[in-house]
Amino acid sequence: MKINKIIILSATVLMIFAKSNLVSGEDKADGHVNESIKYLISPVGRAEYNYLGVVDFEGKKVNLVKFKNKVLLVEDAQKIYSDPESSLPCKIERTISKPWGKEYITREYDQKNFTVVVKRFHGKKLINEQTIKADGPIQDVIMLPFYLSRLPDLKAGMAFEARLPEAIRLKVVSVDEISVPAGKFKAYHLKSIPDKIEIWINKDTPRIPLKIQGKFALNYSMVMKEYIGSHAEKQ
Secondary structure (H helix, E strand, O other): OOOOOOOOHHHHHHHHHOOOOOOOOOOOOHHHOOEEEEEEEEOOOEEEEEEEEEEEEOOEEEEEEEEEEEEOOEEEEEEEEEOOOOOOEEEEEEEEEEOOEEEEEEEEEEOOOOEEEEEEEEOOEEEEEEEEEOOOOOOOOOOHHHHHHOOOOOOOOOEEEEEOOOEEEEEEEEEEEEEEOOEEEEEEEEEEEOOOEEEEEEOOOOOOEEEEEEOOOOOEEEEEEEEEOOOHHHO
């Protein structure tokens, strides 16, 4: 799939985490409603994740997350709708704002047939449409680290298969003490195979992604600056 390379590090930062069956059954995220997490993106940028809970959308109940980041002069704002039972994405609406204009992108998922339809618009005009096929259910590029962070039994040595829609592998390699702008934490340290990206997830409450490190042509890191939510007092 062709992705405008100037669009935000968020898609690149998190795309390696996609996985189809990491979270099963009802989403155990009730305690995370109205949770907000702010990140700094190095070298220059910021991001914010907001979980808004269950909403009505297109005639059904879905989970809603808003994720926004800004790198230099480009801002990427996303609304991510997912199934409350499977935690798999249903639809994503994206607005990319640049000094020279805006672009609107939608991603519509068919998790029964393992496809996602990507549509790009300038204004209301459709300029491109592409259907991507996978060999199983498709996870969202932004949300997987947060789903992963809610697993109750992470431990060193665990490994996970992922789709975006290509299959990759993530492994918990250690438990580390790390420092981010929000403080010092014990964290589960995950690495991708091949070694493209790493993630650190808080070992204690709140169980959230603390740091993401990319190892692509443009190196970057995303580190937690602030947490706002029902578990904030437990940081």
